[in-house]
Amino acid sequence: MTFTTSLTAALLASVALAGSALACETTLRSSDTHPDGYPTVEAVKHMGKLLEERSAGRLCVEVFHSAQLGEEKDTIEQTRFGVIDLNRVSMGPFNNLIEETKVVSLPYIFRSVDHMHKVMDGDIGAEILEAFTAHDLVGLAFFDGGSRSFYNAKKPIESMADLAGMNMRVMQSDIFVDMMGAMGANATPLPYGEVYSAIQTGVIDGAENNWPSYESSGHFEVAGYYTMDEHLIVPEVLVMSKAAWDKLTPEDQALVQQAAKDSVPVMREMWAAREKASEEKVVAAGATIIRDIDKTPFIEAMVPVYEKHVTTDTLKDLVARIQATE
Numbered sequence: 001m002t003f004t005t006s007l008t009a010a011l012l013a014s015v016a017l018a019g020s021a022l023a024c025e026t027t028l029r030s031s032d033t034h035p036d037g038y039p040t041v042e043a044v045k046h047m048g049k050l051l052e053e054r055s056a057g058r059l060c061v062e063v064f065h066s067a068q069l070g071e072e073k074d075t076i077e078q079t080r081f082g083v084i085d086l087n088r089v090s091m092g093p094f095n096n097l098i099e100e101t102k103v104v105s106l107p108y109i110f111r112s113v114d115h116m117h118k119v120m121d122g123d124i125g126a127e128i129l130e131a132f133t134a135h136d137l138v139g140l141a142f143f144d145g146g147s148r149s150f151y152n153a154k155k156p157i158e159s160m161a162d163l164a165g166m167n168m169r170v171m172q173s174d175i176f177v178d179m180m181g182a183m184g185a186n187a188t189p190l191p192y193g194e195v196y197s198a199i200q201t202g203v204i205d206g207a208e209n210n211w212p213s214y215e216s217s218g219h220f221e222v223a224g225y226y227t228m229d230e231h232l233i234v235p236e237v238l239v240m241s242k243a244a245w246d247k248l249t250p251e252d253q254a255l256v257q258q259a260a261k262d263s264v265p266v267m268r269e270m271w272a273a274r275e276k277a278s279e280e281k282v283v284a285a286g287a288t289i290i291r292d293i294d295k296t297p298f299i300e301a302m303v304p305v306y307e308k309h310v311t312t313d314t315l316k317d318l319v320a321r322i323q324a325t326e
Contacts, residue, residue, distance in 0.1 A: 024060035030086035031069040033192055035216055039274050040088045040143050041065045043267035050259040071191040080136040082243030091234050092171035100131040102309055103318040107179050107302045110233040119325050120235050138240040140260035144271045148232040151214055152206025153199055156290050157227040160297050169195050169207035175309055182301045199223050215278035220287045227290040229298055
């Protein structure tokens, strides 16, 4: 979807909202590529309920799920221009725009989900959210993106050697492209919505993602081998258009910030349940799950990726602080 096309879609959505918006002084349009019912979608809906209650009905949120307003790269631009008010986005597409987001996108930077939570809930997470401000965005909160692992249509991936020469989809991020190259595979950046057909037609061999995305996208239907290497534990981010933010009073800005913060534990609870349900569904459907692999060679292969992308004092400091977080 081109920016022009998705911009038109967003504007049409704005018109469609006119009727419901009459009940609120301000209706914030929120975008998500995931389907209705997905934890990130439901978390922003929950945020909207909190806002409506706490503002006595003045502030509302309308969530456009399933990439109705475009794929993430397009919606980021729409949000920066103020066409979309709120946007739940993966961290990868921000890597080439906001330097600080590179750090949490590094392979194996987080030792576990608990480690990621400790980092993102603290001072480091606050610093990264603040970095969005210089790019016409307001960082509100981090949601879970789960542990991302490889899946493909051809064979079980039990070691790094099995990845050699495979064509694997990655998000549109230089770090993820270099990660795949360091593991011996050929990286193919593609929008999320194109992955199913690309695997089905043999354009790519596979991709990498978490349990809920692997399941909800239907990718397990065309790529039945899932390897739990957990190379990425990347948080996702909820951002707001700076243009929309500046239209709010300081009191309403505080309401938006607090509602976003209060949606995080709700999202995490839904996420844990969804991960379990998604895993059970793909296993029941016959997917082959490779659970026990030696991650050490994968981790060691990331040295040149870190050397290439962690080049400034800011990034080096962030990496050191993340690694030192217990």
